[in-house]
Amino acid sequence: MSDTPQQAETEAGTKAPTAKETTQTSAAATPTAEDAPAKLVVKKGIAWIHLDDPQKSVNTLSTRYFQWFEAQLEALAAQPLKAMVFISDKPGYFIVGADIEELQAFDDPAQVLEVIRRGHVFTRRFADLPFPVIAAIDGVCLGGGLELALACDYRIATDAPHTKLGVPEVQLGLYPGLGGTQRLPRLIGVPAALDLILTGKQVSARKAKRLGLVDEVCHPSVLRQAVAKVVGWGKPGTEDSVPQKKAKSSFSKMAGDLLARTPGAKRLVYDKARQTVLKKTGGHYPAPLKAIEVVKEGMMLPLDEALELEAKGFSELVVTDVAKGLISIFFAKNEVEGRAAKIAKGSRHVDHVGVLGAGFMGSGVAQVLAYKGYQITLKDRDHVALGRGLKHCNNLFAELVKRRKLTPVEQKLAMSRIVPRIDYEGFERVPFIIEAVFEDVDVKHEVIRQAEAAGSDDMIFASNTSTIPIGRLAEASKRPENFIGMHFFSPVHKMPLLEIIKTKKTSKSTLATTVEIGRRMGKTVIVVNDGPGFFTSRVLGPFVNEALWCLSQGASIDQIDRALTGWGWPVGPLALLDEVGIDIANHAGEVMREAAGDRIETSPIFQRMIDAGRLGRKGGRGFYDYSSKPKKVDASVYGVIGWQEGKVDKEEIVERCWMQMLNETALCIEDGIIENPNDIDIGVIFGFGFPPFRGGILREADKLGLDYVVGRLETYAAAYGDRFKPAQLLSDMAKQGKTFHS
Secondary structure, eight states, X not given: OTTTTOSOOOOTTSOOOOHHHHTOOSGGGSOOTTTOSEEEEEETTEEEEEEOOTTSSSOOBOHHHHHHHXXXXXXXXXXXXXXXXXXXXXXXXXXXXXXXXXXXXXXXHHHHHHHXXXXXXXXXXXXXXXXXEEEXXXXXXXXXXXXXXXHSSEEEEEOOTTOEEEOGGGGGTOOOTTTHHHHHHHHHOHHHHHHHHHHOOEEEHHHHHHHTSOSEEEOGGGHHHHHHHHHTTOSTTSTTOOGGGGHHHHHHHHHHHHHHHOHHHHIIIIIHHHHHHHHHHTXXXXXXXXXXXXXXXXXXXXHHHHHHHHHHHHHHHHTSHHHHHHHXXXXXXXXXXXXXXXHGGGOOOOOEEEEEOXXXXXXXXXXXXXXXXXXXXXXXXXXXXXXXXXXXXXXXXXXXXXXXXXXXXXXXXXXXXEEEESSOTTGGGOOEEEEOOOSOHHHHHHHHHHHHHHSOTTOEEEEOOSSSOHHHXXXXXXXXXXXXXXXEOSSTTTOOEEEEEEOTTOOHHHHHHHHHHHHHTTOEEEEEEOOTTTTHHHHHHHHXXXXXXXXXXXXXXXXXXXXXXXXXXXXXXXXXXXXXXHHHHHHHHHHHHHHHGGGOOOOTHHHHHHXXXXXXXXXTBSSEEOSSSSOEEOTTHHHHHTOOOOOOOHHHHHHHHHHHHHHHHHHHHHTTSOOOHHHHHHHHHHHHOOOGGGTOHHHHHHHHOHHHHHHHHHHHHHHHOGGGOOOHHHHHHHHHTOOSOO
């Protein structure tokens, strides 16, 4: 679920109607011609519904649409038409889903149910029209947009790269609520439908054609001609229809019905889907489990009854804490990315980037940049190191070919953009450099001096570091105004966050250009001020350090990691330490200790593990043994750290770890490192997997109440020492009854 809300999205920032407003059905509520979300044009016997909401940059389904559509259907039903066609006038977008702001405004399932039933009545009317209803899809068609298309008789999609189809509601803690759980399996079969519903994945038009999801694929320039062809097929089920044109979909429907009704197949399909969901989510997300149940039961019912089953389940999910949390992330991400876009407006044009260091991180950065179209000069100390880096890049591109994201020809073209070098020849023409060498100040200083000597006077230098203050690194720079930090997360090609660190001397142009490169790489960018550990590394450190203190006080490795994964983390803190490298984590801690002094009390387990040569996965042994699969706890580690069993319950483990992170977050705010609550919540979720369904660390604190949080920190401080002393900000906000999110 960590990939949550990274799909094409509805526009944030529009005014959400109140629940009372959304349920109005009077004539006065119907949109006027000026603000109508669509326009009707009847030409040569075809009613063209032009989707183009003037109030938004993209089309989203809402009660405004339902009101307008209902009025048009009344007039069109009696006309001698050949067809009705939905087509979008917004380039690159059909309908991107439901109006999430409207859904967020509801706090009563009955209100949601009324709106969903209204949508079902509207889409069911398509079947009663005497002429075919066609969805002409050019652009993003997601969620309610695809469900609208599913209610049509035919679907045509263009083969443009921007045309994507899917039902990503699961990423918002929901499932498709406008017929998707019922029409989709009836059209393409239960297994394929569940795959789309439970993952939220998007497919291209050609993949949709193979699934039977669309009837025709065409070039965008001939979309209207393709519509004319489909109009000739007639209304399905009538005497003049051309049934063989729907043969593939009919076969898929029969297969889906068979799977849904055969006892053995039901067990295989639905039980396997449930097991997969539970393995991925730990049971924290009710929507996918409810979706399986609704599909399973609905396939045994007539469509009308199945849609009512879907509507009731959907209306219950909308008001859950999980959906509210995930929807809050959706809006937070939009807000964060909107601010990043504004910062990037003053950027310089860059099409060539130098990457210094071809290790795992550097080659990962180079690969993503090359994939996004940049020319790359990749430098390392020798050909052996470069060879390893290029091999890693090629392997990542090969994986994209395997997943059909690239063709073999495109893979070769992308690799050709990466030029390897063991010297600085040609760097005078490189406008932007990203340094990803060993995490050592002296090493980085030397690289900075060499690169600036070889580069142009206006070259921007970005250092990829997880903890070293950027101002300290910039001491070696002749042009500190062109110096900035880019903290990537590993692996670069998968992790969505980029933390950009500016110093007091960093120029606006340097910041804008760096942010734009991050956005072009596909990253969600947060900008923070300089300081040891910046934001993400600084707050992650106390989290894993407290897990080690729990271990030293008698909690077992299994108990600690299970407690935190049971709370919603993707991996436990000790497994995370093994992945990062215990020596690397300890080095990051040393940077923080140097700045914070006695406030940070580091567990002695760090040094004991390092002394024993147990550095984590890279060495084959850490807290876990990696000599066989799956990994298992290495029992011998208990002797290494001098462990004695004690009693620490899982609730205490969870609270101590995440509240230490929260306390450090408050200290970051006090120190001026970061201030926007959305940046903080997006940072902890996208950076290292804070449980998304909780909405972020600040939303979790708000939900519990800061008075409760401060009380628990004071209790732990009395028991375990001053490292739990509440930040002044938390104490003040608790006394004043404030929250981080209004």
